[in-house]
Amino acid sequence: MPVTDRLVDRQSDGNFPNTNHPLVSILIAARNEEGTILDCLQAISQLNYPAQAVEVFIGNDQSTDQTESVVAQFISDKPNYRLVTISTNKPGLAGKANVLAQLIHLARGQLLFFTDADTQVPSDWLIKMSRSFTGKVGIVTGVTLPEGPEVFHKLQAIDWLYNLTLTHIVSFLEIPVTAMGNNMVVSKEAYLNIGGYESLPFSVVEDYTLFRAVTGKGYGFKNLLNEQVLARTKPVDKFPAFFLQRKRWMRGAMDLPLWMVIALYVQYLTGPLLLLVAWFSPVMAVSLYVMKLLVQTTVISFGLSRLRRTSLWPYALLFEIYQLIIGPLSVVFYLLPTGIEWKGRNYK
Secondary structure (H helix, E strand, O other): OOHHHOOOOOOOOOOOOOOOOOOEEEEEEEOOOOOOHHHHHHHHHOOOOOHHHEEEEEEEEOOOOOHHHHHHHHOOOOOOEEEEEEOOOOOOOOHHHHHHHHHHHHOOOOEEEEEEOOEEOOOOHHHHHHOOOOOOEEEEEOEEEEOOOOHHHHHHHHHHHHHHHHHHHHHHOOOOOOOOOOEEEEEHHHHHHOOOHHHOOOOOOHHHHHHHHHHHOOOEEEEOOOHHHEEEEOOOOOHHHHHHHHHHHHHHHOOOOHHHHHHHHHHHOHHHHHHHHHHHOHHHHHHHHHHHHHHHHHHHHHHHHHHOOHHHHHHHHHHHHHHHHHHHHHHHHHHOOOOEEEOOEEEO
């Protein structure tokens, strides 16, 4: 049997005899990831979970590099891993959603775990995330931070941490915001109940679209913020790619409730808005800025403490300068009449 078609034999209903360890499916969409996917797969191979209760699907999305051969070699002795060649689009689907939809049709797990080819999940990922499925919960999100040696990389980590901590706090108040597609798990029941990706409108942020569909069907959600579910991902090295990433995220954020969209713009445009306020009332501008710094510092402190990443504190001191510059530039770049680029593909 070819390597790409090997898969451990399981019960057809996807059940696992030990209820503490349900059968789970890990789904990875990969396009031109020869330099990162090996680290991703090595992290998955070290997960603390019964091997016979895990199946791993890697969708090779028409890669033009050595992604396929790298994956094939790594999984050659791992019968519960499967490399799937994605050569066509399902009707109405494109990009990452198309890959994931095709992988899910093959998956037999009760829980569908999503991660990216440039992400390394922690060893207790499956255990900690799966234990959150109590009651009517249909989707659970972990936390991911970029990790790299440069100052720009550290500032991206603080940026992610700040926004993900805010999301966690709002989610704790039972307000649905979003999910993170490189560290997410959805119950198979919830996924099938919404009709899968095939029933969803196309979006460059397919994780958010899936999250809104699941919560819209009445399923509960959890957003976890602890070291046991903290994944690591590759930061962006160059500014053009950085702003393309932000444009893609902002495009998806425009579907958030209006008050969240306004809050996002206020966050990104803090500097210009405060200068405008200062024109009429310098005292009010200073007061608002102090309040903003107080809230921001409190949120970052909480996130660093929960994730045990206090070594990032020196970079948190630079974050304010970073944010005052990056925020307005991100808005300007978003408003430019250009398309969205992802993995060498362009979307309107």
